[in-house]
Amino acid sequence: MIDVSAIDPSIQVMEVRLTDSDDLILQWSDNHIGEIPLDFLRLYCYEQPNSTPELSTYFSKASFMGLVLFLAWLKYINTAGVCILKNVPTEDQTVTKVAELISPVQKSIYGTSFDVVSTPNPINVAYSSAHLDFHMDLIYYESAPGLQLLHCMRFDSCVEGGESLLLDIFHVAENFRRSYPVEFHTLSRVPATFQKIHYERESPVHMIYQKPHIMLNHRHEIVSINWAPAFEGPLSVDPEDVELYYEAYHKFAAAIQNSPAIIELKMKPGDLMIFNNRRILHGRKEFNLNGGVRHLQGCYVNIDEFKSKVYVLSNQLGDKEPIKRVGNQCWF
Numbered sequence: 001m002i003d004v005s006a007i008d009p010s011i012q013v014m015e016v017r018l019t020d021s022d023d024l025i026l027q028w029s030d031n032h033i034g035e036i037p038l039d040f041l042r043l044y045c046y047e048q049p050n051s052t053p054e055l056s057t058y059f060s061k062a063s064f065m066g067l068v069l070f071l072a073w074l075k076y077i078n079t080a081g082v083c084i085l086k087n088v089p090t091e092d093q094t095v096t097k098v099a100e101l102i103s104p105v106q107k108s109i110y111g112t113s114f115d116v117v118s119t120p121n122p123i124n125v126a127y128s129s130a131h132l133d134f135h136m137d138l139i140y141y142e143s144a145p146g147l148q149l150l151h152c153m154r155f156d157s158c159v160e161g162g163e164s165l166l167l168d169i170f171h172v173a174e175n176f177r178r179s180y181p182v183e184f185h186t187l188s189r190v191p192a193t194f195q196k197i198h199y200e201r202e203s204p205v206h207m208i209y210q211k212p213h214i215m216l217n218h219r220h221e222i223v224s225i226n227w228a229p230a231f232e233g234p235l236s237v238d239p240e241d242v243e244l245y246y247e248a249y250h251k252f253a254a255a256i257q258n259s260p261a262i263i264e265l266k267m268k269p270g271d272l273m274i275f276n277n278r279r280i281l282h283g284r285k286e287f288n289l290n291g292g293v294r295h296l297q298g299c300y301v302n303i304d305e306f307k308s309k310v311y312v313l314s315n316q317l318g319d320k321e322p323i324k325r326v327g328n329q330c331w332f
């Protein structure tokens, strides 16, 4: 109801007083009175240090039940970037039920959920038995999924290989910033091309999206990474940026491959992995079925819905500790 343009920019605070309940009462020169809780001012203070939360151990410290435990799980995903639930019943679509605890599933060109199982003529290399290099899913979308869930339905003991690979690329990128500041800047400025152009499938797809590999906020902090080499299209940038881009790209790719932070694990039936698709790279080692089956079922959750759930539960449960960096894209 307020017309901002009608507010006189020269108005000033004439008098300030603090109430017993820690509210500031402000008397303004245009005679209106403002009431602002001190907690609000502390939370949004411009001069507070910008602290990146430490990777913590919310989950192991938690001794809560029900919703509180659920919130602890969500916070753990938010802080650590990845979490594995054990002994999740290996029934069809359990993965979507787990996702729906957070929000409706984010559908994609692979449907509501997808099955990662080796097939003879796969429409995606994931559906073969080949080695899968580190990547993020659906980066050619403008709205790439925030969270990915992968549920191990079957992993027969005769299957050789097929270990899952995970890497927190925020750590890689922070180290890269220190070692190669010029290249880091290039990768945060010059847009890569991500594309999925595939007409020989039941429902043809043609998606192209340009964005830098490293996304920074106004404080130059990393808020998300875009990394999906198999889905990169022709670079389409100013000529003077081409060589700069490829030099930086090559160094960053080497930093990923040589990172000491790579996690390798073999999923077991009942394991349900959930990870931040803008921060955690995933891949897998080649496998040989030996007559057995390796079957993962997966789906996605929109990051905005996840953020909303964390905030709502946190406020409803009386857990008022400020949540920072939810979903990477913002710091409040």
Ligand SMILES: [Fe+2]
Pocket (backbone or CB within 6 Å): 126, 135, 136, 137, 282
């Ligand atoms: Fe993937």
